[in-house]
Amino acid sequence: MAQSRKDDHIRLAAAQQAQLTGAPNAFDDVDFIHHALAGMNANDVDISARIGPWTMPSPIYINGMTGGTDTALPINTALAKAAAATGVPMASGSVGLALDDPATAESFTVIREHNPDGIVWANLGAGRTLDHAKAAVELLDADGLQIHVNPIQETVMPEGSRNFSAWLELIEDIVSGLDVPVIVKEVGFGLSAKTVQQLYDIGVRIVDVAGSGGTNFARIENDRTAHPSSVIDAHARFDWLEPMGLTAIDCLLDIAGVRELATQPDLTVVASGGVRNPLDVVRAQALGASAVGLAGVMLRVAMADGAAGVTEVINLFTTRIRQLYALLGAADAHALGSTDVVITGPSAEKARGRNIDVTRFADRVRI
Template identity: 60%
Template sequence: MSADRKDDHIRLAAGQQDDPVRRRGYDDVEIIHHALAGIDRDRVDLSVAVGPWTFPAPFYINGMTGGTDTALAINRALAAAAARTGIPMASGSVGIALDHPEAASSFTVIRDENPTGLVFANIGAGRSVDDAKRAVDLLSADGLQLHLNSVQETVMPEGSREFSSWLGLIEDIVAGLDVPVIVKEVGFGLSAATLGRLRDAGVRIADVAGSGGTDFAKIENDRRGGGHDDYSYLNGYGSSAVQCLLDARTEDFVGPDSAPDFTVLASGGVRHPFDVVKALALGARAVGVAGTFLKVALDEGPDGMVTALETWQARLGEMMAMLGAQTPGALEHTDLLIRGESGEFARLRGLDPATLAVRSREAR
């Protein structure tokens, strides 16, 4: 059942990437162009510090899959490209390998193909400290992604509905592991209040992982087969990465108790390097990409993935030079117009989006 479910996830997730009308929060973000703001491309430094690591560029391959022969081929392509480019990579959830050791090779191929690169293991938030340690050991991982997926579990026919222990388990895992922990959603977003609870539990890196990309509620509902057992009313549920990054600026998170060393990452529906630029401008330290790279890995293999990763690095450098941003962090001085649903979200959450439209003036 688990292996069949994993292959269903790959098929349905890949199909969602072809939806031309899906709304993305990044489309609500407009960068005000200042035609004389640019700098020389060779002054741009793409590298960024995330926890104890330095990423060569402000994006990474986010957790996707594992547990089947199809997933093994995808992870081999992704890991081989990560090794050749230095881009960090997270695995899909290794829970299936912890429960069924025969599935482990579809995950360990990541480290086999990328023996010295930056690799993150991934498990669900309902797992124990011992499971977390086993996940890290399986991949000789540099860090652990701990994913929150209560919406997916709710719609999943065989899912768990026991969520009250998650925060305590997260706190135990953060304290019990020798590697950093990155807590992430799976596509429904982390609110400012949730970021605050994670911060108070000792977490120092979180990926808001908003809606607009792979919709796991829709995937699990499609597996149900419709009829009276339908959950289609939850399709599109959650907050986009843009909304989450805006929310992270509100008092629910950035109040007097906010940890200065807390790092916010973003993912969810990232289609191209310009979406990365917008997320960085909204305060993300780095940006995870999954569904877009899944299609490349499936259709073009490792060589296509290398080309894609190198192209994304080149385009990011060029756009940062155009915008006058010498580093990814400098993009937080760009002037942004937040329109549409994201602008309304910001206002309803107590944030005046107009403050983001004059940041370059304040930086002078």
């Protein structure tokens, strides 16, 4: 059943990405103020990024997606080969399936096999123990562990767990007992500033806000159930939970609005969820993200064009990001955080509802 669910996730996530291509989302609420003479030489731009202890050649990484099935094996192989060729970090899909059924491990271990010297993060769902975390890291000889929290998905999933009460304590056990850094992320419904503060208080120093706007796992779980054949069946579904959550922009603005978090020098915030193009990457960085994760974009390319296609797209993203830095006059990521942006639309409206002053982002001109 678990393997069948993973194959459903791949199929339905790819279908969603086809529908999302070119569609507007919250990143469009972030507009750079154009200063026509601010530009610089692209050759003088440094787009390297840091996530915790890791230095990356560019501010992008391949986020956790899949594993555990025959369908997943060529996808992870393609992603791992591209990560090795470009030097970007890569996270696996949840290795919980491999821990429960070792026969499925090959679709995960190919990541390290094809990327022996790169930055690899194992991925595991919240609710697992420290022993599970150690086993996940060992399985991939991973440099770090990505823990995903997915209460909305678990609520919608017919076979999901609805006991979330122990998650924070279990994450704290893992953070204190694991020898590698831990990244905590959502699965597409966002991490609020309150949640990030809770995580920071138990020792988590890297968070991926993983907001809505990309792959919607509530919709995937709804689509996995039988189509309603009656009024009662229709009410048994969770269609009304699909819009729930925070976008990556919501999360970044929320975190920026909490001084205690925004000024913590040892907290690394990265962003993902609905990232479509290099401009979205730079938008997220301008609002405080140290780096940006790509999943849906990479999944479609990996399925269609394999490792060569993923490598080409990563290189294109890297080139375009460098050009955008130069256009904006940002010599590095720190300078990008001083560029002027206007926040409009639903993102601005929701921020105002949380008493966050978005106008301050529009007046950061460097003299």
